[in-house]
Amino acid sequence: MRIFSGIQPTGAKHLGNYSGGFRQYAATQAEGDAFFCIVDLHSITVDYDPEALRSSTYDLFALLLAAGIDPERSTVFAQSHVTAHSEAAWLLSAVTSYGQLGRMTQFKDKSEQREFVSAGLFTYPILMAGDILLYQTDLVPIGDDQRQHLELARDVAERFNQRFGETFRVPEGRFPEIGARIMDLQEPERKMSTTGGTPQGTVLIADPPQTVRKKIKSAVTDSGRDVRHDRQEKPGVSNLIEIMSVATGESFADIEARYDGAGYGPFKSDVADAVVALLDPIRERYRELRADEQALRRLLASGAEKAREAAAPTLETVYERMGFTRP
Ligand code: AQP
Numbered sequence: 001m002r003i004f005s006g007i008q009p010t011g012a013k014h015l016g017n018y019s020g021g022f023r024q025y026a027a028t029q030a031e032g033d034a035f036f037c038i039v040d041l042h043s044i045t046v047d048y049d050p051e052a053l054r055s056s057t058y059d060l061f062a063l064l065l066a067a068g069i070d071p072e073r074s075t076v077f078a079q080s081h082v083t084a085h086s087e088a089a090w091l092l093s094a095v096t097s098y099g100q101l102g103r104m105t106q107f108k109d110k111s112e113q114r115e116f117v118s119a120g121l122f123t124y125p126i127l128m129a130g131d132i133l134l135y136q137t138d139l140v141p142i143g144d145d146q147r148q149h150l151e152l153a154r155d156v157a158e159r160f161n162q163r164f165g166e167t168f169r170v171p172e173g174r175f176p177e178i179g180a181r182i183m184d185l186q187e188p189e190r191k192m193s194t195t196g197g198t199p200q201g202t203v204l205i206a207d208p209p210q211t212v213r214k215k216i217k218s219a220v221t222d223s224g225r226d227v228r229h230d231r232q233e234k235p236g237v238s239n240l241i242e243i244m245s246v247a248t249g250e251s252f253a254d255i256e257a258r259y260d261g262a263g264y265g266p267f268k269s270d271v272a273d274a275v276v277a278l279l280d281p282i283r284e285r286y287r288e289l290r291a292d293e294q295a296l297r298r299l300l301a302s303g304a305e306k307a308r309e310a311a312a313p314t315l316e317t318v319y320e321r322m323g324f325t326r327p
Pocket residue numbers: 006007008009011015016017018019020021022141142143144145146179180181182183191192193194195196
């Protein structure tokens with residue numbers, strides 16, 4: 001089975017990225033032939049700093065390895081190292097609906113937040129479709145926020161197959177049962193996010209333990225009620241239970257039963273401990289791996305080589321089916 005997922009290198013990675021992304025990647029790599037792509041080309045669709053992009057590409061690579069991705073077993077690479085991705089994006093734009101792109105909620109949300117809206121922000125989902133389809137992917141482990149983009153990738157594959165002949169496998173998404181949408185701790189009606197969240201409500205993987213504790217202890221909940229009673233109507237409380245479940249592997253029911261009748265103070269304190277225990281070893285491994293940039297560079301280069309080989313036959317078929325002469 002082919003597995004593919006992409007992760008943006010810009011912005012500090014947060015607990016939501018771990019929960020909906022990294023955690024799943026590490027788990028799915030045992031199920032097949034996995035490709036994890038650092039999607040640096042996606043990062044230029046909003047304002048960014050070129051120097052920061054360069055170093056954050058290595059930051060993310062080290063973080064993925066620290067979170068349990070094994071570069072011997074899986075192919076981990078940077079999108080810009082495999083030119084097939086940019087080519088696929090242009091070719092697939094011929095079978096992508098302009099109207100459907102305009103309905104992408106991420107485009108609507110992100111374009112509202114800024115004065116300059118790049119064309120790349122609008123066409124980004126075509127590049128993402130190319131990323132996935134080039135590898136004849138069966139399974140895409142992602143968080144809930146990427147559901148609509150994956151649906152578009154599936155539509156692109158089907159439209160291409162109908163118009164030019166069976167070429168792409170139509171991929172399925174895999175969303176974690178728990179933790180597919182971690183919410184902002186301060187504004188629990190919004191997802192925890194790199195660009196759209198509150199700094200105090202976003203737990204970063206890089207946050208030192210005292211910062212993690214502070215953020216979780218100041219999470220928004222209602223006052224004067226107990227944990228179990230509030231779960232149904234209080235997204236802030238459900239979110240904390242979900243975070244605890246991600247960190248410890250316990251079920252919602254077990255967590256609720258344990259804190260039945262208890263106030264928020266001890267509950268939040270235990271959630272904070274669980275998250276610190278989860279993130280501490282990842283941060284430690286990250287520090288060690290990030291210190292050796294030469295080694296990261298070498299591993300990325302070998303990942304790119306494997307990815308180029310895997311993507312080339314599909315890209316060639318696309319050119320041929322679309323009627324291009326080949327050199
Ligand atoms: N809040 C979240 N809960 C669960 N999963 C999440 N993901 C993102 N936010 C949450 C998942 O993380 C994976 C890697 O995502 P990415 O780094 O490529 O960035 P993104 O999807 O664009 O999400 P960000 O980091 O929150 O950035 P913004 O909000 O600025 O777009 C993906 O599988 C994603 O689903």
